[in-house]
Amino acid sequence: MDPSTDAPLETPCRLDPGAWFPEGNGGRRYVTARKWCQRCPVTTACLQAALDMESGLGRKERHGMWGGTTPRERAQMEGVEG
Ligand code: SF4
Numbered sequence: 001m002d003p004s005t006d007a008p009l010e011t012p013c014r015l016d017p018g019a020w021f022p023e024g025n026g027g028r029r030y031v032t033a034r035k036w037c038q039r040c041p042v043t044t045a046c047l048q049a050a051l052d053m054e055s056g057l058g059r060k061e062r063h064g065m066w067g068g069t070t071p072r073e074r075a076q077m078e079g080v081e082g
Contacts, residue, residue, distance in 0.1 A: 010041070011040050011041070011042060012033075012036035012037070012039070012040060013033070013036070013037075013040075013065075019032050019033045019036075020033045020064050020065045020066075021063060021064040021065075030065045030070050033065040034065060034068050034070075037065060037066075037067060037068035038068050040068075043067050043068055044067065045067075046066050046067035047066060047067025047068065047069055047074075048067070049066070049067075050062075050066030050067055050069070050074060051074060051077065051078070054074060054078075055078070057075075057080075058075070058080060059071055059072055059075035059080055059081075062074055062075060
């Protein structure tokens, strides 16, 4: 599931995908996307899809906000350092 293309049509990330995949690093860039993810009807499924897709990857190999989490946060959930 790619939230920018595969999420249901009514999810916020379909309207402005750039906010979910900002240039550069840093959690502050995700503030707006996170607020919308918290109201999304598929937050839990989206996060699980990201964790499944990214399993085994390092932090820098993860991209975008999924299910209200940044790449760093998802890496930390899996115990990935860095
Ligand atoms: S939880 Fe966030 S990234 Fe996932 S589908 Fe919803 S708005 Fe998009």
